[in-house]
Amino acid sequence: MQSMGIERVESSDAELVCRVRAGDIGAYGALVSRYRDRLGRYARHMLGDREDAEEALQDSFVRAYRSLARCDDPARFGAWLYGILVNRCRTTGARAARRRRMFVRDADALQGAARADQSERLEWTDAVDRALARLAPEYREAFLLKHVEDLEYEAIAELTGAGVSALKMRVKRAREQLQRYLREAEHV
């Protein structure tokens, strides 16, 4: 049933992309606002570090804006943007690995760990972060896109360039390894 009164009607991705292409930079702000949380979550879990994740996210938004002419299907702007972020996270992740950074415990987790009333939940949060970080990047990527971002294998294949069979194997291995790592940490 439709309610009476004023309803906020959100513009579709395609409409916003067309407005941006026509010179309405402000319309891009709506796209950033629409995708920031979901993409930010992926980047954060993929990279394990808040600063790296925000840098990758910001860079992806800026790159997407500057390459908007190459977005063939404006209705699928989100998927296209995801592809840019996935690639950006790969680059940042490889760089972080070269720096041999410890990227499991970010500042939030350390701060939170001090709060006794949330200790059990934070312990679990920390254990999940650590287990996730121990996965090979391609396993972590496949697991996050499949189970956390809830994408179909075909969509993940399009984003990552990997075949569906390889992706299924990566997700399977990721699930097995997560269970093993959490068991080692005695959380399951």
Next chain:
Amino acid sequence: MFEHEEDVVQRVVQQLRRPVAIDPALDARVMQAIAKPEPPARSIWPWLAAAAVLVSLIIWRPWSRSAEAESATFQFVLVAPQATSVSLVGDFNDWDPKRSPMRTANGIWATVVQLAPGRYRYAYLVNGAEWRADPGAPTVPPPDDEFGKPSSVVTVGGKGS
């Protein structure tokens, strides 16, 4: 007793699907960044031109030619991806564009000429009208620059040089 794998995965996924904190200022930073003009892309063409000249010099090695040789073969190369025609003109062909037309492969134009020892002024004639000096060679200093257009100079060593 351990949890079943599916239960573990569900708990992990539930945890990972929680919202994460993103800097509220990120949106503003993005909008600020896109409002700035895009930095110009660094062109590879000058480097490619220099590399082409270097390669041609290495292949033909004009400096290692026998002092007895009366003439040597030189390859002239110009990178001009936008050009539709390029000719080599110079003292050695009476500045006649028909005598040394250049051939292209992917925007790299090249031709080969025989040069006896001596000093030659030359240039490239692009699209039949645009006169260009060789970016990989010395330019002709005034007053030798008699045509009032940019041109380059090549010196071919001979006996006793």
